[in-house]
Amino acid sequence: MRKRIYLEQGSLALAAFVTGIMAGFFWTYTFNVxxxxxxxxxETYATVQSLFNENVRHPMFFTFFFGGGAVSLLALAANWRRDRTLPFWLIIAAGALYVGGIIIFTAKVNLPLNDYTESWNPQALPTDWKATRDAWNEANALRTGTSALSFILYLVALAIHPSKRH
Structure with missing residues (x-):
């Protein structure tokens, strides 16, 4: 019984940790960078944004970015016995938000904008460069809110988890 509780709570804590790291990443980017x-x-925007796009592609980023989806599935599987509890449904909501609002949204919205930005010649920018920058910023702000909400839902699920009563 105790091992199961450790697995349930541990998977939730890991999901909160990973989504929290990603929420912090998006938050820092949105409200600072x-x-x-x-x-x-x-010219500076085109050069620096391309450098950011190139340099974010490393194993640690990919581990956390895609790990958010993986730990969501782990937390769901580990807590399957709790399917009639609010924490279980919070896990589903947090995982769906992360997978849909971060992984899929990034693939459909941010990555095409990144590809477009990286194709620019900084000395001869397209006329829509500001609109593209603004669209990317708006999309990143949406990822910030989505990842923060996913993180909060995992924290709430952990705080009210039924195993806390044992």
């Missing part, structure tokens, strides 16, 4: 990038000229 994006604001700073609004202050630079187009």
């Amino acid at each position: 994006n604001l700073a990038m609004l202050e630079v000229d187009g």
